Amino acid sequence: MARVPRSTYHHGNLRQALLDAGRQELRGHGAAGLSLRRVARVTGVSQAAPYRHFDxxxxxxxxxxxxxxxxxxxxxxxxxxxxxxxxxxxxxxxxxxxxxxxxxxxxxxxxxxxxxxxxxxxxxxxxxxxxxxxxxxxxxxxxxxxxxxxxxxxxxxxxxxxxxxxxxxxxxxxxxxxxxxxxxxxxxxxxxxxxxxxxxxxxxxxxxxxxxxxxx
Amino acid sequence: MARVPRSTYHHGNLRQALLDAGRQELRGHGAAGLSLRRVARVTGVSQAAPYRHFDxxxxxxxxxxxxxxxxxxxxxxxxxxxxxxxxxxxxxxxxxxxxxxxxxxxxxxxxxxxxxxxxxxxxxxxxxxxxxxxxxxxxxxxxxxxxxxxxxxxxxxxxxxxxxxxxxxxxxxxxxxxxxxxxxxxxxxxxxxxxxxxxxxxxxxxxxxxxxxxxx
DNA sequence: AACTAAAGTTAACGCCGTTAACTTTAGTTT
DNA sequence: AAACTAAAGTTAACGGCGTTAACTTTAGTT
Incomplete structure (x- = not known):
């Protein structure tokens, strides 16, 4: 599980990064197995961060x-x-x-x-x-x-x-x-x-x- | 949420009862939304009971x-x-x-x-x-x-x-x-x-x- | 330089699947 | 009939999940 660290507090392009990670999650675990927390983890961001970009x-x-x-x-x-x-x-x-x-x-x-x-x-x-x-x-x-x-x-x-x-x-x-x-x-x-x-x-x-x- | 009480400790035909409740769950929440705990609850049985009949x-x-x-x-x-x-x-x-x-x-x-x-x-x-x-x-x-x-x-x-x-x-x-x-x-x-x-x-x-x- | 709103964090809630350890019961054996 | 056993059910716990509230950091504007 790749945890990507980052230097700046703000990610810059988190929305697309989440989509990319989500795409990978999809390939690996299917839609039913896609976990928002794991997507966030892989993207190197906290579990609540995605909610700034997706309802x-x-x-x-x-x-x-x-x-x-x-x-x-x-x-x-x-x-x-x-x-x-x-x-x-x-x-x-x-x-x-x-x-x-x-x-x-x-x-x-x-x-x-x-x-x-x-x-x-x-x-x-x-x-x-x-x-x-x-x-x-x-x-x-x-x-x-x-x-x-x-x-x-x-x-x-x-x-x-x-x-x-x-x-x-x-x-x-x-x-x-x-x-x-x-x-x-x-x-x-x-x-x-x-x-x-x-x-x-x-x-x-x-x-x-x-x-x-x-x-x- | 119908909770069905029962008199005997042993249910008698729990397996089929779970399948019937599962069928209803399916209709109501879809396969992805089917919750084993809820199926058990509706059937009037504890959350762990289904595991005696299904892996x-x-x-x-x-x-x-x-x-x-x-x-x-x-x-x-x-x-x-x-x-x-x-x-x-x-x-x-x-x-x-x-x-x-x-x-x-x-x-x-x-x-x-x-x-x-x-x-x-x-x-x-x-x-x-x-x-x-x-x-x-x-x-x-x-x-x-x-x-x-x-x-x-x-x-x-x-x-x-x-x-x-x-x-x-x-x-x-x-x-x-x-x-x-x-x-x-x-x-x-x-x-x-x-x-x-x-x-x-x-x-x-x-x-x-x-x-x-x-x-x- | 101060302010503000966006973007990110931590901590918590309740639900879930699953397991371990325990209790009750039905049926068989003696 | 009493004792035993295995099946069937219970409670309590673990960790993961989605989601929210309250908080902090930061980039950009005034």
Whole structure:
């Protein structure tokens, strides 16, 4: 447990230092195991110091989650290739999403944890960061599924499948060791995007899908 | 806080009573907020009594999760209609999965929480309950996608999409109020099952999907 | 140079998980 | 029936936690 001593009484940039230490705590102990006292200790500051910068433990978690949303959004932008066809762009976005979840499992789970649901309602920074992310997903789906009604369903499907896959993978629930993980992710996203593309194409030819009724 | 007094020194069926109280705690405070001491208090027993029946707090959570897996599996069986065509059966299973998650959000999240990942490796009851569930899903997918390689991808996709949708819905992340929730679930599962059916049908006609066409 | 508000400290409260040492009881053995 | 034993429950304690109140130090302004 690294205790960082410091020369000046005032830290200078404690808020960010706490966030950095919190990020490490997250990696080491998960969101549930994150202890505010330990974060303070590692940062070399008293147990009560964090309360000058965060209302409570949840506020620190919310700030960490907001960082996570922004970071994931940046990855979306960095990985995107606007010259690719819509299907490839959607696939790429899905892979980026899953890769992020596997890179930062605790942060990712925090971003979608029950504790944050209520905070998201109040914390504007957090909410807008989350909405920004959903916007990026919507853009990617819109290119593939222009029809408004199908678009809604398409967005929900797309987010659901990558979100579910990310969580199941990082919990070791899907039978996929590290070597074939990427293959599986590629196959699932590709298959999904292909299916979406076809359904969208069908819709253009007059038939209405999405009613779940029997159609051969 | 209901404190239940009792006449006899020995409780008689404390283990199950603790599980029942734990289930209530889960509903009221979530898995993270479940306090062993409070469970004991509500059950009308001393704070140390639970340790005669569970190694520690995690063991109680694991037992609750195992109950959850069994319950969900029973719902699968109860809702299934073996006379329905494969696609309908898969859709129905998906709806059952999501409905369970929305009925018992805290229990569902517990079943797939990080804390349980390690326990699942050791606790045989818990692991087999989880595997039983995956077996039911596999059966439903197999009817639709016989080809072995596509079957693997199909299982992962199917589980991912319902799992992701369940979590996103119960976190209020998908823009769907209570009224249109069921419609959305129906539409997503139907669209997915339809896509899966078609891809499987394509495979029978010689073309091999699953790699999603060109890959960078 | 004095003042003030921000930033950090110490000490305390109550809750928690967990353990050790003890007591009560139900069931078995003699 | 009496004695024994092991299971099941109790009390009391330890240390860690989140949080707050009251205090101190410091940087920046007047």
């Amino acid at each position: 409570d433990r949840n506020a620190l978690l919310a700030a960490l989650a907001a960082e996570g949303f922004l970071e994931l959004h940046h990855r979306f932008i960095a990985d995107d290739r606007s010259e690719d066809p819509p299907r490839c762009r959607l696939e790429r976005l899905g892979r980026t999403y899953v890769r992020f979840a596997l890179d930062e499992p605790a942060l990712f789970q925090l971003m979608f944890s029950a504790e944050l649901d209520e905070l998201q309602a109040r914390d504007d920074t957090l909410r807008s960061a989350g909405e920004q992310l959903y916007g990026a997903l919507q853009d990617a789906v819109r290119g593939l599924v222009p029809d408004p009604e199908q678009f809604r369903v398409g967005c929900a499907s797309a987010w659901s499948i990558v979100h579910g896959m990310a969580l199941l993978l990082l919990h070791g629930r899907l039978p996929a060791d590290r070597s074939c993980r990427e293959q599986l992710v590629d196959a699932v996203t590709a298959q999904f995007a292909l299916g979406l593309e076809r359904i969208a194409a069908d819709a253009c030819h007059g038939s209405v899908a999405g009613d779940g009724g029997r159609r051969r | 520690d707090r995690n063991a109680l959570l694991a037992a609750l999760a195992a109950e959850g897996f069994l319950e969900l599996h029973h719902r699968f069986i109860a809702d299934d209609r073996s006379e329905d065509p494969p696609r309908c059966r898969l859709e129905r299973l998906g709806r059952t999965y999501v409905r369970f998650a929305l009925d018992e959000p805290a229990l569902f999240q517990l079943m797939f929480s990080a804390e349980l990942d390690e326990l699942q490796a050791r606790d045989d009851t818990l692991r087999s309950a989880g595997e039983q569930l995956y077996g039911a899903l596999q059966d439903a997918v197999r009817g639709l996608v016989p080809d072995p390689e596509q079957f693997r991808v199909g299982c992962a996709s199917a589980w991912s999409i319902v799992h992701g949708m369940a979590l996103l819905l119960l976190h209020g992340r998908l823009p769907a109020d209570r009224s249109c929730r069921e419609q959305l679930v129906d539409a997503v599962t139907a669209q997915f099952a339809l896509g899966l059916e078609r891809i499987a049908a394509d495979a029978c006609h010689g073309s091999v999907a699953g790699d999603g066409g060109r890959r960078r």
